[in-house]
Amino acid sequence: MVTRGESGVSDEKRRAILVAIEELNYRPNAMAQGLVMRQTRILGVMVSNLQNPFFGAVVSGIQARAGDLGFRVLFNTGDRTPLIEESAIENLLQLRVDGLILASPRVDDEVIARAGRSVPVVVLNRDAPDDTSDSLTNDNVAGTHLAIEHLVSFGHRRIAFIEGGAGAGARIRRRGYLQAMGVFDLEEEAITVSGRHTEDGGYQGATELLKLKSLPTAVFASNDLCAIGAMNAFEEAGLSIPDDVSLIGYDNNRMAALRHISLTTIDQPGDHMGRSAVDRLSERIDKGRTEPSHDVVAPSLVVRSTTGPPRFEPRSSHRMT
Amino acid sequence: MVTRGESGVSDEKRRAILVAIEELNYRPNAMAQGLVMRQTRILGVMVSNLQNPFFGAVVSGIQARAGDLGFRVLFNTGDRTPLIEESAIENLLQLRVDGLILASPRVDDEVIARAGRSVPVVVLNRDAPDDTSDSLTNDNVAGTHLAIEHLVSFGHRRIAFIEGGAGAGARIRRRGYLQAMGVFDLEEEAITVSGRHTEDGGYQGATELLKLKSLPTAVFASNDLCAIGAMNAFEEAGLSIPDDVSLIGYDNNRMAALRHISLTTIDQPGDHMGRSAVDRLSERIDKGRTEPSHDVVAPSLVVRSTTGPPRFEPRSSHRMT
DNA sequence: AGCGTCCTTTGGAACGTTCCAGGTTGCAAT
């Protein structure tokens, strides 16, 4: 009562209690409070990969908005490993967080659905498995189209894709790539190699491309980390970007923006997505919303220095010029 | 009992309970457990700046080692703001974490000391305020000496420092810089500008240096983020690194290692520090250690492409050549 | 003086666990 600044206590007693608190180094026990109040005002956030700077932006958006709305935030990570992620989520749930944000989780749909049965859940950059959880994605298909369109506008036709692995967002980007290639009548030029959404993965993917008898003139990487890895591989092989090969990423993370990297990429508004995720949770927790929400935010193209026209006029294989 | 895999229950009952658990979507309540057991097996980690990739390495070390020792980990951040950091720490404490890791905290010593009275605390990259908490730092003084020595060995004499602000580690690096300059008889050449341990700060610091009537031949930035910001400022001003100015950072974060950045820097073994921090905590929690531990790990020089000899022979003001 | 009202204080119960004491059962040895 005293600690919560409520009335119903005489000033004298209140002062005495405050003094005792100070002396004993007393601190309210959040577990006891949580037990009896049946809510914690804690939001749990499982971030699949804390090492990816893109999530730095997301985390900071979450933190800011949660503070505004009177929630405390606890983070967790699963290091991109489904099993660890699952137990990270379980830990948060056992702590009885009032809401859960899953940033690009790699766990089975079933795990998310199960969590959704206990507590409001917002999934970032992946579709919700059912109507018990909300989702908040950027429009990965539109984003990939933007990327391909940009490359095509420079005259590229042989556009390879370094894919991001089995993660949900990664799968959609892969589909988007194939679709976009189709739109421009380029499905026969499509090549994909794997990249696992990491720098190393991107490096390896690019290395694979380098073994091809003729290198694509442009490469679209499923995320910026991948793109940067690919960049390294290409330059180690003596190629110059964008003269020998154009390169475009996805996310627009802080690394991409570094002057020395200056990667052309598709921007995903991470900070904004973090804030919105908290809003969705708050609607369910504090305002009793029950209908699912599936927001899609629009990505945008950020042109920097890694894309340009192909070195030679593309062979106009399908055109009658 | 059943959920903890203990004996004393018949197989038949055990199976029945397991089925019921499944059906009811039951999940043990960690708060109730924590209340009665008087321990949580949770380690709380307050990271001052989740956006700094250096902490990515620390976090991943913590995570890995904690998993091995049967601890769960919960992260928090204070966004480099003392007040927010303080409440982040308080939140963790109210949750009754069994141990606390503070990664480069910016709060007052008093806050750390108070936390230390309630629970084992390990402070990373900052000295412990008293004997109730452990500390784990890299040898910032040795690291700064390494940096200055490297620059001096190239013949640099006018070596500026972009400082990191009021953070504890930052202060020590500043002192180390001045000391090292003294060792090489260069105290009169010392110039420091502020940089706040962020990219923006580094950019601004470098901009200040550019206003000087004669630019230093080398710049030592208090951390890599700063150095990268400075790098941008210098190149925007048309200078080439390391020809016009040498640049060295501190941390050896992932960005520094990027081929395109290729920043010469002082390596701090973040992953290793994270693991050790968990070990220190475990010693106090599980093995009852009470004497304080103040580990210092050795930093090392990583030479990359941003340092080289000064463009002109340094004026040999003190030498008789 | 008696009464009602409001303000403050006190004393449980409850939250979901763990732990322990004591109880009940089954079964073998006497």
Add this chain to the structure above:
DNA sequence: ATTGCAACCTGGAACGTTCCAAAGGACGCT
């Protein structure tokens, strides 16, 4: 049959809070 002893089960207390009901005091009104 009785006893002893496991093995298993049951019930209650405790953890640190919040909330509510009820008791106690102070005070003004009749």
